[in-house]
Amino acid sequence: MxxxxxxxxxxxxxxxxxxxxxxxxxxxxVEQENLAALEKFFWEVSNPKHEKYGQYKNNAELAEMLAxxxxxxxxxxxxxxxxxxxxxxxxxxxxxxxxxxxxxxxxxxxxxxxxxxxxxxxxxxxxxxxxxxxxxxxxxxxxxxxxELLQFPRIAAPKVAEAVSTGNVSSGWSTGCGTSCGTTFVTPKILSERYGFPYTVSNQKAANGNTMAVAEFQTQYYKQTDIDSFNSACGTTVSVDTLIGKNFNTAGVEAELDIEYMAAVAPSVPLTVINNVQYSLLDWVNQISALDILVHSVSYGNDEAQQTSTSYMTQCNTAFMKAGAKGISILFASGDQGVCGREGCGLFGTGAFHPDFPAGSPYITAVGGTDFVTKSVVGAEQAWSSGGGGFSDTFDIPSYQASAVAGYLANPSADLPPSNLWTSTGRAYPDVAALGGTVNYYCVATGGRFGGVAGTSASSPVVAGIFALLNGLRLNANAPAMGFLNPFIYENCGSFQDVTVGSNPDSGRYGFTAVSGWDPATGCGTPSYGALAAKAMAAYTK
The missing domain is CATH 3.30.70 (Alpha-Beta Plaits)
Structure with a gap:
């Protein structure tokens, strides 16, 4: 195109x-029968119920399979x-x-x-x-x-609040970051309270071979002085252990959001920053499918209709499958324009929905966004009105989510949008969600100051960090990494904190409503670390 x-x-x-x-x-x-063999193997090693679960291949074995x-x-x-x-x-x-x-x-x-x-x-x-x-x-x-000759990426910076807010809010909201993050911003301490993970390195047990990474593109760099300020204020031990690509001493809010929160959630897991100067999704996924970094968080995407072609998306999907066949987990932010996507829902907000890619790929985990129901009260969450979610127009519903999606479509409480605006038979997303909306912004040290940032760009590194911690539990028990996460997620949808309030129309008239169980606004819900830890260990010992 x-x-x-x-x-x-x-x-x-x-x-x-x-x-x-x-x-x-x-x-x-690649010959079709070899691609079919790759996909078959991918599903087998990703399915907790299959006898080959967790029996991943290395690069040489994958090359032999593709032949x-x-x-x-x-x-x-x-x-x-x-x-x-x-x-x-x-x-x-x-x-x-x-x-x-x-x-x-x-x-x-x-x-x-x-x-x-x-x-x-x-x-x-x-x-x-x-x-x-x-x-x-x-x-x-x-x-x-x-x-990448014809593909144009979406540039969607996180939503940024102008300054730290110190207004009066409900009592009991303690950020753990002193006065630097005001009294209304989300911090590692707030996330730990809501999602139950131990966020200090002294409360986490490091595991040999456990690794994680964030992807940054072109001008998204980080300043060490900003990370130092974040650590000093919040008592965290955020660090970049490995850099692949270039970094210049300039502050990119996207990069610093990713680094500060993924590493704050999982400080015991070495963090790699991968900077791709070309804005090339295909280059990045080919690069990481050859590496042995176990968990990746990416805040990148575009509307499916804006991709070069179906063949381009299929080429990306093949690389996603190669990564999964090696035991690598890939999580993408679901987008910040609700059901409308970058192209929007038309002048009156009643036009067709525009699903995202790669969030709509069946071979990755898509992370949506939520808000607290009550501002500055750690408790129930609601769908963020701008959180990306919906149904692919290109890829069919994969078997791992078929039952969950059917349940949603049959639920009277879903109050479905007009059927001519979306494809009910397409791969549905997001799979999970986390805080990312604008009721309480994330506190980020960037450009020499502290400010608020919102977006599923915040949600994805948080969820990725939590799954990196779950990988650590498995590796310490001599079990394999979790690999492609979605079969596990949908088998254990009840181990997430269900979100049953809100919808994601963004600027449009219609959106998908959050209901009990899975929905295309918040997926299975937000993490509950204790419940997920138990299920992650049980999945391998079956």
């Missing part, structure tokens, strides 16, 4: 300089090398990362490449093709997609 200036938030600028390089992921064709012919790999690799690229084949032999001058890429792909800037973040620049690309026929038959 070439760039459409009428609907895109990205604006075409000038051509790259003669010396400017571009990096692209070239997906190689991409060497002649195919070499033919495509040599084509791009002759065109002037440095070409690197991934460990599974199903993708090639090429780095070459943009002018040479134009010739190799028979297209034109331009810089594009985002209308809401003009300092954010990406290179993309302005028209469709074409490969020679003898090469094209071996390639599924050249990733």
């Amino acid at each position: 070439p760039h459409n200036p009428m609907t895109s938030s990205w604006v075409k600028q000038g051509k790259p300089s003669e010396a400017q390089n571009i990096s692209l992921i070239v997906g190689l064709k 991409v012919p060497a002649v195919r790999v070499n033919l495509v690799k040599e084509y791009f090398e002759k065109a002037g690229a440095i070409a690197e084949v991934n460990v599974h032999y199903d993708a090639i990362k090429v780095n070459m001058r943009a002018s040479l890429a134009e010739k190799a792909l028979n297209t034109e490449i331009y810089w594009f800037s985002h209308m809401n973040a003009k300092d954010t620049m990406i290179m993309r093709a302005s028209s469709a690309y074409h490969l020679p026929r003898d090469i094209e038959e071996h390639v599924t997609i050249v990733g």
